[in-house]
Amino acid sequence: MYRYPAADDVERAVRRLAEEHPRLLRLREVGRSGDGRALWLLSAGHGSRDVLTVAGAHANEPVGGASVLELARRFVRDPRWLAERDCTWHALLCLDPDGARRHEGLEGPSLLGYHLGFYRPNFTRQPEFLPGAGDGRPPMPESRALMGVLDELRPVVQFSLHGNEVGGSFVQLTAPLTGAGQAFRDVAAELAVPWEFRPFDGIDWLVDGPGVLRLPAGGQEQEEKDPSGFLSRATWTYPARYGTVSVVVEAPMWAAPAVSDPTPVADPAAELRKVGDLLLGRLQQVSDALAGVPEPSSPYQAAARELLDVAPEVAVTWREYAPGGSGIAATAGSGTSMGIAARRIPLRAAAMMRRALLAEGRTAQGRTATARTAGAARALEWLMREWCAELATEFRAAWVPVATQVALQTRVMREIVASASA
Structure with missing residues (x-):
């Protein structure tokens, strides 16, 4: 399997699951995109501890939607998993449906095919990032919807699912989270997906072992030095006011083993x-x-x-x-x-x-x-x-099957939540 499900396909599949299992799964609209497309939030379980997963934050990174769909299927197969951890798991199916429809890449597992249809919005049109101090523009409607979900749920953990074209896997934590780094490395090793020894992302972030970056204390109030992105504006750091730890999970599309050296x-x-x-x-x-x-x-x-x-x-x-x-x-x-x-x-x-x-x-x-x-x-x-x-x-660079990318993200998320519940 080399194709990712399109955003519409994910929505249809999740809707069918919710209709078939209404006591376990609920689907509701939480906002609209700039072009008027619905933003859908799936909720699974009825526990007191809320977890949120955000998929489709970047238009060129479609793996998150596939991972959310697999997560829902796992909950249907084993609903006790959520109950045993007193957990309600929510998933935003696609944060940027407008951008996702402009990205048309990946005709087969080909780097050229992927880039011939490539699209990733400029920084001010990426809904995972908010206007900074002194920036007169309002938040994007997608950003407002996500902030509303975070204000409502105040989740224990927020997962943001991403995919990088060539390289390895890694995670970024906005605060210390016991066991998260080791859980990530164990899963990546079992799946034979290389982790990046020290990703180039987050120049100001601390290294918590190979493949794990952690935002320094007070980092959410500071501007990053890298002008290509400012983490003080990210919706990753927005829910810190509620004690939420955000975990960014990156899965490579094409693995480059040398990043682990x-x-x-x-x-x-x-x-x-x-x-x-x-x-x-x-x-x-x-x-x-x-x-x-x-x-x-x-x-x-x-x-x-x-x-x-x-x-x-x-x-x-x-x-x-x-x-x-x-x-x-x-x-x-x-x-x-x-x-x-x-x-x-x-x-x-x-x-x-x-x-x-x-x-x-x-x-x-x-x-x-x-x-x-x-x-x-x-x-x-x-x-x-x-x-x-x-x-x-x-x-x-070797193509990582979509099933492996999905397994990496879903297993890392589940292992972290299970560790936090222990």
Whole structure:
């Protein structure tokens, strides 16, 4: 199995389960997306301890929906599991249904197929993140819906399900959670999914052993140094006021075994300069392909342009901050994670700008793309083909079956909840 269920398929399957098992499962609408699509919350069990799982936070990461569906099926098969832990488990089926419908990638387990249909909104259109201090924009309707659910439930644990294209698995904790790190590593090892020795995410986060990052005390009140994302604005940290611990569970689509290598690197700063130069060089290749071509206004263009504009700051951040106590690039595994990240950012930018150019050529008036626009789209696709092939060969990227990705997320969640209930 290599296909993920679409958001609509997940909703239909969960609705059937709820209709067949009304004493165990309930489904209700908790809000609407910006385009008017319903946001559905599934609730299972009747215990006094609430747990929340959020799927579909990022448009390009469809594994969460499959994991939520499998979780519901497990509860149907063994409803006593929830009762024995005095637990009611809630799951938001898809936080960003609008974005999910724009991402059309993955025609088979192919990196190129995935990126030809790639879409991930720009930062201000990602509902898992909230406006910061001084930002005049209101929260997205999807964000308001999630905050409302968190205010209502005040869950013991909030799980946020994510998937990274190439690399390994890891978890991020907003506060200490006894047994969580070991539970994650045990499950990943049993499934033969590599964990990232030190992911490049969360430069300011603490390392609680291989594959586990923890937000430092007071981190939810501070801005991260990495300009590509600010954790003080995340809905991960929002429910800390209720004592909720948020756990971000990342499952790789393509596994790169080298991310687990604990071998120390002699000169992490030199490694970061190298990947920073690689990032900037590839951004220049994308910019060269777009030279003289008007950028059409579209969600794809806005997201690609943000990456092109912010990535130079990301490279500076890596060089200035990461060689300290964060552990970034301090091991061969972390250096591999950084090398993948340096390649991923320009690949995403090229993919979405190509889609923007192609969409421009298919307007309602039926006019064809200009020769220059069509040439730019072809040049970007050539870069994508080259870079996807490099990722596959240089990092030995191997497709992780969807069933394995789902097993990783569902088992990690269940093990953490069971440990917290003991």
